[in-house]
Each structure stands twice: as C-alpha cells, then as structure tokens.
Amino acid sequence: MVGLFKPMPKNFADRLLGQIRKLKNPSCVGLDPRFELLPDFLKGSNKPQALFNFNKKIIDATFDLIPVYKIQVAFYEVYGSKGFRALERTISYLKKKKKIIIVDAKRNDIGSTAQAYCQAYLSKKGLDVDALTVNPYLGWDSLEPFIEVAKRQGKGLFVLTKTSNPSSADFQDLKMKNGKRLYEVVGGKINEWNRGTEGKSGYGIVGAVVGATYPQEIKKLRKIMPRSIFLLPGYGAQGGSAKDVVFAFDKEGKGAIINSSRGIIFSYRNNPYKKRFPSKKFYLAARQAVIDMREDIVGKLNKRD
C-alpha cells in the first residue's frame, strides 16, 4: 500500500516560524551580490563564478545564525544564462545547509504564463525553492497559479503590498473612492487569499512584502492581515530601524521576517565593520553584522513585551 497516500508537505508558515524560533532570529540575509562591490581578491574569476564564491563564504559564515535567505534574481539575471547558473548553484548550496530560501523575483503575468514562473521556481521540476515574491497588479487570476502550487507543495508567497522605496507612494498610496489606500485594498485581498491556508502556527502561506521604511503602514497592514507573514525589506541600508519593524510582529513576537542585504553582505565596506575586519575576512564582518542585527531586533522585541 506504500505510495497510495502521499504525506501532505509541511505548511510553509509552520516551517518558517519553526526555524525562526529554533534560531531565535527573525532576520533574513539577502544574497544580492554585485561584482563591483566584491572584495578585490574575489574578482579574479569570471563574474558569475565570483558571485557564487562570495555567496558561499557568506553562507558558511552565517548559516548557523540565519533561518532564511532571500535571493534577488536581478543580480544573477544581469549575467544571463551564466548568471542564472550562479543562482542555481547558490540555491543548491543553501539546500545542502537546509536553509529556507525565498526567491525575490517580483514575477507577475497572466495565468497561463504565471504557471511557467511557478514551475521555474516552486515546482520540483524547477528550482524548488520555498517561497517567491510576486507583484499583484494583474489581480487574482495571475496569482492563483502560484497560490495553488504553494498549497499543494508546502510553499509560500510574498505579495508586494507597500514597498520600501520612496516612490511606492505614487500608486500604492492612492486614495480610493471608499477612503482606503491602494496598499490597504491589496492587503485586504491578500488576507482573503490567505484564509484557509493557516498551519498550526496560526499563520498562512500567502504573505506580504511591507517596507521596513514605513512604520505607520506596517501597523495598519498588520491589522488588515493578522494571519499573513510579513517580509520586510528596507532595514539598514534603506533606513528602516528595529523600532520601525517591531510593529510587524504579533504579541508573541511572531509573524515577520526582516531582511537585510547590503547591510550584511557588504558590511566589510562600511564602519564599524571596516575598522575591525580586513576585506579578506568580509564574511566575518557579515557574521558580526548578522549578530548585531539579531541583537537590535530581538532586543527591541523583548523590550516591547
């Protein structure tokens, strides 16, 4: 009778929150390498190879502290098929370390095309990562394929809601006839789509991207989407601070992951790390930045309790 009943894959929210609890760390490292910013001694190889070598060192130096990594596809796609190969190698390496992987691709298209993006990232035939960021502008039928695959395969999604950049106001802050702003309407829809996907943790698999740079909007959106995990970019280099991001967490300190990319991986280029670590040891600077970030966020969360 073996094989008749396939076990349901474990709920993405439960897996993610479980790993966060285990490492007592709700932060996420963004693997967004840029060749120009790599230490000189790594620039000898061809560019995609250099990106992978850099990532490997960062992962080795941080994986015992970090539950989840976010990979920005653009920084690999920039080198075409060879860059994509570096992306694939980075993902394989993270899987060996049993880390949760979010691909930040902000993909979006009409349903039949969205299926191809699903297969590329979420299915076993593709890169088979844990979660993907998607853009909501095309509406439900463009997101349904992702959500259906995520439900079946134990994966997650993060839908852009209020993004961290200054111009996010252009459209996301527009006021609707009913008095709500566009990002609130999008948040309301995410909450609907997320309903029924909750795991034991109480959180579901349709999450939201909310900029760490907008604390007031984080507060509002937390109320609109009480069961969605928030992925917050914009901490550190973009100006978001621990006191801004605490609003994304529930009373038990759950429900959010804070991403830092440049602030971690390129910390060796800036003080206070530059003084303490030579560029040869950029990965130790990254490790220290991870420790400092955890202390900063967890410190603020504990203080709040």
Add this chain to the structure above:
Amino acid sequence: MVGLFKPMPKNFADRLLGQIRKLKNPSCVGLDPRFELLPDFLKGSNKPQALFNFNKKIIDATFDLIPVYKIQVAFYEVYGSKGFRALERTISYLKKKKKIIIVDAKRNDIGSTAQAYCQAYLSKKGLDVDALTVNPYLGWDSLEPFIEVAKRQGKGLFVLTKTSNPSSADFQDLKMKNGKRLYEVVGGKINEWNRGTEGKSGYGIVGAVVGATYPQEIKKLRKIMPRSIFLLPGYGAQGGSAKDVVFAFDKEGKGAIINSSRGIIFSYRNNPYKKRFPSKKFYLAARQAVIDMREDIVGKLNKRD
C-alpha cells in the same frame, strides 16, 4: 576627432514605426514556445534546444512579414540557466534578421535593483534588446532607471496599464477618490514620463501595455496617452479582435502593435490551419496565420479610414 561625438542612437518609436510602415504590418509575433505544444518530431532534443529549434523555424517562415517579435521570458526561465541560453540564442537569431525585439518580462523592483534588470536586457553588456515590458506598481523611482537607459540607448519600454486578463479588474479598475480608475492614473503617469522622448514620428519611447480584450479602455487610454505606443496582447487566443484593437491606432493608422503568440506559433494545432498544414510544416501554418492576421487588422484599419 573620431569618437568625440557619439551619434545619438535612433529613437525607438521612430525605428519601430518605420519598420511597421515598411512591412505594412502592425502585428507582432509572440515567441512563447511550450515544450508540450511542440510538434512531436521536434521533441527529440532536450527541451531548451527544442524551443530554439522551433523558434528558428517560426522566425525563418515569418521574418519577411513581421517587423517586431515579442519574447515571453517565463517560457525560457522555466528551464533555468539552460532555458535562458535558449532565450539568448533566439535573441541572437532575431538580431541577425535585423528584427525589433521586445522582451516581455514584466520586471519591476526598487531603483538599485531595477538597474540590474536594465543591464540584463537593455544595455550593450546584456541582451541588448530593443524594448522591455515593466510593471508600474512600485512607482517612478523603480521605472526611472529603465527610462534613463532607454533614452540614452535608443530603447523603449512598455508599462503595464490595463492588462488583457479577466482579473485585471481587481486592482486596475479600482475607482479613485478623484473618480478615475487606477489604470487611468497609471496611463496619465506614463503620458508624463513619455513627454520629451518623442521622435520624428511624434511618438515617444515610454509605451503602454493595453489588453486587446478591453476596447472601451483602449479608447479611453488612447486619449490619455496620445504620444505613447500601445502594445496590445490578447488578440486571437485570448479573444481580442481586429474591431477591438483599431481604437489603439491614431487617425493615420499608427501608434500600436498587436501581438499574437499562441494564435500564430501554435496555429498548426487548430483549424482552419490544422486541415491545411501537417504538423511537420507547423511554420507554414504560422506564416499563413501571420498573413491572415495582417489582413484582418489592416483590413479593419483601412475600412475605418
């Protein structure tokens, strides 16, 4: 003195409209191959190779009739780095035929990441195609890098405005406090961004994606963006017809390109073409579908005059 003055690259709108005039054809073939739908005899090679072989045959059979091809990245990305290689080969082949190439990637991200997508697609260091589709949800600072590169390099952009899918209503049709719908606000911004980029044709380089499935919206948007080229997906397989798309053209029959993907490249699978062409000659079915599409659209345009 050679090299002191680099000639300005020719305006994208002028190049595109020039090619359309030359071939008397405002239609665009979408190279969106799916392995499952290829003729069996092509399925012998590995999947990315099969996609390229298929594309090559379609291009050979249609390039003398078609001014511009649109490539949907998702159908290549689905095979990872190897799929991306098939994309690169398809683009090289189209360049040999001196065709205008639009990459349909619907990319979007915050400014510093958008620059990487720019480099991937529009710069000489990257795929160096003629135009890219982008998603507006993140606002101006996410689109500015694309527009700046497009201005300098003679490239174009098509910003999603009112998309062809049924759920495009979810957010794009939302009514704002000022009475406008979101797609109209986006259209208004595109018109602003396009201002000052016009070439001799009177059209600029910041265009709009408007679904052929929404004739009333096409009419409204044409008034809002009189100087933007419209890229209309949704003709054929998705239900848009020639009488719907004529509203996208100005009085002289300029200013729009109509895309068909499945309706052309997989025409051999459906009647009337299936009866006339064996699957071995799928490319001749595609050629016939191109001829029929041109006749359909140009016929309606001439009738209108």
